[in-house]
Amino acid sequence: MKRLSLSQAFWFLLRRDLLLAFRNRSEMANPLLFFVLVITLFPLAIGAEPNLLARIAPGIIWVAALLASMLSLDGIFRSDFDDGTLEQMLLSAHPVPVLVLAKVTAHWLVTGLPLLLVAPLLAMMLGLDEDAYGILLLTILLGTPVLSLIGSIGVALTVGLRKGGIILSLLVLPLYVPVLIFSSSAIDVAASGLPATAQISMMLAFLFLALSLSPVATAAALKMSMS
């Protein structure tokens, strides 16, 4: 049998996870639907006054993105944990953080990236200033991977538990706070016509920090969960 190189293993795992996701499309649509639904609730609860909605649109969109990302987190490792694939992954000769990164990337491509498609539509419905659309897309592009990366630590810690859901939100949501703050403030600033460079730089910094550190923590947590 031929041994896979590390990059081959990475791409192989990524393709496998994407393939699994495409075979199960309804599950893919769920976070997206949830995202749209939560945002629909806000005008119903607060009232449809255009100025108010435009003012709070960045916050609503990001809170909904946070919740949607959190709800879909469990899928990163759950099925692999149940059927034993995860154990094989940990036993393989390749460094676990890299394999974790492949799985998280696949998860983000399936659940985070589609938010890009609906976010402008929802922003339009909420009456967000048009100048802010570019920044909105940019924050989603930079912010949702951070959510997936941080979330993967929480999932890895709770994957062995029967009722991990509630505890997962308690672990993960406080760690999401910086992303929420900077992304919504970037949109806010852009909507009032100012440059959002500072916020975007901070989000880039978060992304690189999470990319470099969180797979290591996730790998350690997975090893703990499998023991």
Added chain:
Amino acid sequence: MFKWFVKWFHRMGSPPHFYRFAGSWLPWLTVVFTVLTVAGLYGGLVLAPPDYQQGESYRIIFIHVPAAWMSMFIYMVMASCGIIVLVWRMKLAEVVLICSAPIGASFTFLALVTGSLWGKPMWGTYWVWDARLTSELILLFLYLGVIGLYGAIDEKRVAGRAVAILAIVGMINIPIIHYSVEWWNSLHQGATVTKMDKPSIHWTMLVPLLLMALSFKVYFIISLFQRVRAELLHRERNSRWVEELFRS
């Protein structure tokens, strides 16, 4: 000296040794704690003069500030224990980590409550989304996350390692969260409170404050020792030394 320290460190890792050590220190610590608290409270509540701006109500800082310091200090203790757990797999560090969490959460809660009690006469409202209050609130959630995760995992050795990872992740995130919240606060500075410029604190107030800070530290150690002793007895309930302890 270093060798001696390493030896001491390893001996501390043994549950029966730590159980006896903590037990013999508890009475002395209680004496120190009582002296510090009485002195600190007397100095703070009686001797220190009222503030020229805030009157008497500033006196809550003698509880509030040490509690807030402790809330951060205990998280540091937990993260340090977390590193020890992951590197050396030391049982005692797990126990110290998880026993610190409820104490830390209580101090955080105390800091929040005293802060908002102080805020009512000063700011006219119990709660403002001030940077410090908000990051303290998030710190409380981090503590509750640690406690919740530990409670959710049945196998306690595994739970100890899970909590260790979480504490370290939290430690890296605390400064990020803190500064993000501070930044957020300075952005959303609508019609909020005008922050008082900080005058350098007079020594009549500083001394009781430091005494109270020390007394809170000692209180933490007392409370930690008691919790650790109870947890050790529970974890080691099937071992020889516990049996011998209760037979005599």
